[in-house]
Amino acid sequence: MEKITTDICIIGAGPVGLFAVFEAGLLKMRCHLIDVLPQVGGQLSEIYPHKPIYDIPGYPDVTAQQLVDNLMLQIAPFHPTFSLGERVENLQRNDDGSYNIITNDGTTVHCQVVVIAGGLGCFEPRKPEIDRLTDFEGKGVAYMVKNPEHFRDKKVVLAGGGDSALDWAVFLSNVAERVTLVHRGDTFRGAPDSAEKVFELAREGKIDLVLKSNVVALTGDDRLQEITLLDRDQQVSHVEADHLIPLFGLSPKLGPIADWGLNIDRSAIAVNTVDYSTNIERIYAIGDINTYPGKLKLILCGFHESALMAQSAFKYVYPEQKLSFKYTTVYGVSAF
Amino acid sequence: MINLTIIDRDGGSRAVEIPEGINLSLMEVLKASEYDILATCGGMALCATCHVQVIEGPEEYFTATDTELDVLDTLPYAPPASRLACQIRISEDMDGMVFKLVGEE
Numbered sequence: 001m002e003k004i005t006t007d008i009c010i011i012g013a014g015p016v017g018l019f020a021v022f023e024a025g026l027l028k029m030r031c032h033l034i035d036v037l038p039q040v041g042g043q044l045s046e047i048y049p050h051k052p053i054y055d056i057p058g059y060p061d062v063t064a065q066q067l068v069d070n071l072m073l074q075i076a077p078f079h080p081t082f083s084l085g086e087r088v089e090n091l092q093r094n095d096d097g098s099y100n101i102i103t104n105d106g107t108t109v110h111c112q113v114v115v116i117a118g119g120l121g122c123f124e125p126r127k128p129e130i131d132r133l134t135d136f137e138g139k140g141v142a143y144m145v146k147n148p149e150h151f152r153d154k155k156v157v158l159a160g161g162g163d164s165a166l167d168w169a170v171f172l173s174n175v176a177e178r179v180t181l182v183h184r185g186d187t188f189r190g191a192p193d194s195a196e197k198v199f200e201l202a203r204e205g206k207i208d209l210v211l212k213s214n215v216v217a218l219t220g221d222d223r224l225q226e227i228t229l230l231d232r233d234q235q236v237s238h239v240e241a242d243h244l245i246p247l248f249g250l251s252p253k254l255g256p257i258a259d260w261g262l263n264i265d266r267s268a269i270a271v272n273t274v275d276y277s278t279n280i281e282r283i284y285a286i287g288d289i290n291t292y293p294g295k296l297k298l299i300l301c302g303f304h305e306s307a308l309m310a311q312s313a314f315k316y317v318y319p320e321q322k323l324s325f326k327y328t329t330v331y332g333v334s335a336f
Numbered sequence: 337m338i339n340l341t342i343i344d345r346d347g348g349s350r351a352v353e354i355p356e357g358i359n360l361s362l363m364e365v366l367k368a369s370e371y372d373i374l375a376t377c378g379g380m381a382l383c384a385t386c387h388v389q390v391i392e393g394p395e396e397y398f399t400a401t402d403t404e405l406d407v408l409d410t411l412p413y414a415p416p417a418s419r420l421a422c423q424i425r426i427s428e429d430m431d432g433m434v435f436k437l438v439g440e441e
Contacts, residue, residue: 129413159412160410185409190409246412251384252382266374288378
């Protein structure tokens with residue numbers, strides 16, 4: 001388990017989190033970034049790397065990935081460090097006011113200031129409305145397939161109509177004792193090959209395909225034993241099941257950050273526009289994840305927010321020093 | 337003016353008047369009209385929190401685009417004529433249309 005000590009821990013390595021490294025660096029504050037995605041750039045790299053962006057000052061147009069690449073060049077003099085592919089789970093406040101941030105991989109980051117630049121938040125599995133669904137989480141209900149062997153010789157029900165539902169139905173048909181795929185529609189939009197394969201396996205009796213139906217309830221004592229289905233004609237049926245895997249895509253959520261006692265307003269973190277600080281001392285929120293009167297979810301607004309945040313955070317990192325404002329045109333960028 | 341009727345999640349309906357010639361999506365209009373829509377992804381057809389159902393209107397509005405279907409197909413629940421409001425550009429032929437809010441609050 002890695003232990004890292006830094007001045008500012010930035011949660012989220014999207015464009016705003018990256019630029020915060022630059023603004024902090026100008027004030028000699030070191031940064032460590034954590035992102036749940038395996039690469040930097042946030043939604044720019046993950047969702048629309050090739051889309052042009054037209055409202056970055058000084059660039060008539062720039063693709064999302066180019067902007068991220070340029071930001072990485074711009075912050076390189078300040079040698080930021082990264083924990084990528086890790087999700088922030090816990091925040092501990094120390095007696096001296098500093099914080100420890102702990103990720104799901106057990107990485108601990110000791111820092112003076114926390115900056116949440118989490119954008120849309122963490123993408124989490126979308127949970128359908130099924131009676132007693134959460135009762136059976138970890139007791140038969142899982143939202144992703146981590147280890148297919150876990151399902152060997154079990155009765156598995158998959159719910160969903162997207163690519164992942166199709167692909168896992170095909171794959172698990174060779175592993176599980178029985179695979180049932182429940183889909184609310186009667187066609188699949190997923191890759192035609194996968195859909196065709198599912199229909200073929202259904203014809204061969206290797207998958208039970210239940211169309212125009214939804215899973216509505218779960219039953220079992222300690223573990224999941226049976227699921228209840230409802231079809232479009234309101235007919236109820238029951239299927240024995242050791243496992244239910246609902247695969248309904250991902251939806252952005254605040255995640256564990258929502259439980260830190262921050263003021264939350266409609267899934268965004270409320271901040272003071274003087275310095276983009278939250279209601280908790282030494283914790284700031286910048287970029288798409290924050291909200292305030294007049295908030296615009298623009299990259300350029302996030303850049304502005306990161307500059308003001310850094311000026312304010314300075315007092316926690318260098319409590320003995322007086323902050324003097326300096327232009328890069330006069331002083332340049334002093335690497336460290 | 338373009339007049340729309342919006343049926344809220346609780347079944348109550350309200351008229352929304354939109355000036356002609358504004359270059360906004362239905363999601364943005366709904367947010368501006370203080371409907372409880374998260375619109376987490378800001379209009380990129382990702383989060384489905386602006387999910388609506390077309391109840392009345394010109395036929396072409398009843399069919400979702402491929403971009404929308406990619407998301408709508410993954411949802412546990414999507415009634416017929418489901419659309420993502422962020423992908424509907426306000427235009428004059430929408431006058432008189434009726435939409436129902438479906439997306440999560």
